[in-house]
Amino acid sequence: KNEVEQSPQNLTAQEGEFITINCSYSVGISALHWLQQHPGGGIVSLFMLSSGKKKHGRLIATINIQEKHSSLHITASHPRDSAVYICAVTGSNYQLIWGAGTKLIIKP
Amino acid sequence: KAGVTQTPRYLIKTRGQQVTLSCSPISGHRSVSWYQQTPGQGLQFLFEYFSETQRNKGNFPGRFSGRQFSNSRSEMNVSTLELGDSALYLCASSLILGGRGEAFFGQGTRLTVV
Numbered sequence: 048k049n050e051v052e053q054s055p056q057n058l059t060a061q062e063g064e065f066i067t068i069n070c071s072y073s074v075g076i077s078a079l080h081w082l083q084q085h086p087g088g089g090i091v092s093l094f095m096l097s098s099g100k101k102k103h104g105r106l107i108a109t110i111n112i113q114e115k116h117s118s119l120h121i122t123a124s125h126p127r128d129s130a131v132y133i134c135a136v137t138g139s140n141y142q143l144i145w146g147a148g149t150k151l152i153i154k155p
Numbered sequence: 156k157a158g159v160t161q162t163p164r165y166l167i168k169t170r171g172q173q174v175t176l177s178c179s180p181i182s183g184h185r186s187v188s189w190y191q192q193t194p195g196q197g198l199q200f201l202f203e204y205f206s207e208t209q210r211n212k213g214n215f216p217g218r219f220s221g222r223q224f225s226n227s228r229s230e231m232n233v234s235t236l237e238l239g240d241s242a243l244y245l246c247a248s249s250l251i252l253g254g255r256g257e258a259f260f261g262q263g264t265r266l267t268v269v
Contacts, residue, residue, distance in 0.1 A: 067247025077255060088192075088243050089261035133197070142211055143188075147197045 050074050053134050053146040062152055066121040068149045070134030073115065078137040081108050081119050083130045084148070090133070093119070125151045157182065159248050161261035166269050173234040176264045180227050181249030186210075187229040188258070189221060192243045201244075204229050205252045236268045 055071045069092040070079070081093040093106040094101050096117075101108050105124075119130055134146040160179040168174050180187050180265050188211075190199040200213035204223035221231040227248075233240055247258040 080254070080258070082258075082260075087262065088245070088265065089262040090245060090247075092257050093261060095257045135198075135254070137254030140211075141255055142200065142203075143258070144253035145198045145200075 049147070050138075050144050051134055051136055051146040053132075053149050055149060057150045057152075059122060059152045059154065062125060064124050064153075065151075066124050066128070066151065068119045068132050068134075068151070070117045070119070070146055071092070072077055072117075072134075072136045072144070074136065075139050077139075077141070079117050080135045080137070080143070081117075082133045082135065084133060085130045087134040089095065089149050093132075121151075126153045127155050146155060158261050159246060159261035161246055161264050162245075163264060164262060166264060166266045168236050168266065169235055169267055170238060171241075172236050173232065174236060174266060176231045176233075176244055176246075176266075178229045178230070178231070178246035178248075180246075181259055183267055184248035184250055184259070185227055186249040186252050186256070187223055187227065188247045188249070189229070189231050190245045190247070191215070192245060192263075193239075193241070198245065202232065203253070210252055238268050241266060241268045 078097045084090045105122045107120040131148040133148045135143045162177045186205045188203040190198040203211040207223045223229040243263045245263045247260045249256040
């Protein structure tokens with residue numbers, strides 16, 4: 048079993064829908080990261096959080112340390128949100144442990 | 156503030172050759188990490204350099220090596236290339252060591268081995 052599990056693996060939705068991507072982890076962490084990778088390959092850091100909730104524009108990230116679970120939400124989704132969303136955690140040895148990613152497609 | 160710059164963006168090499176990839180981190184960042192991403196795979200950690208010293212290493216053969224210069228720029232070298240080395244190689248820079256800081260990624264170098 049992977050230490051960081053993301054679900055779903057693939058998600059297709061219509062423009063305007065509310066999107067939720069989940070991340071569960073099985074190790075002790077000091078931080079959790081959400082990143083976005085567009086088809087061109089570049090990766091952008093969206094959030095780094097260790098507790099509670101963060102919001103940036105239409106993106107919201109939450110984390111529940113007790114349940115070892117985080118969610119990334121996208122409100123009013125748009126085709127430009129189509130990308131792979133990656134969850135990573137900072138483990139006890141300070142190395143990043145990566146999830147496999149969730150491929151999101153938003154149809155107009 | 157300039158972002159993380161990786162060169163070259165694309166590279167085609169022949170089996171058996173060697174290749175050197177370059178990564179210039181964000182100014183002031185001392186940590187540079189390298190990752191390999193193959194189609195359908197997640198990011199595989201190669202190594203991390205901080206203040207010119209390799210601090211962490213992933214499970215890759217000795218053909219993969221790297222170094223970091225005093226200006227924090229880093230190079231990654233792969234010798235005796237194999238077809239399976241075809242991948243997107245990404246580097247990330249951070250202010251501090253390990254995953255404790257926010258990581259900023261470059262656009263990657265897409266290596267094709269033929």
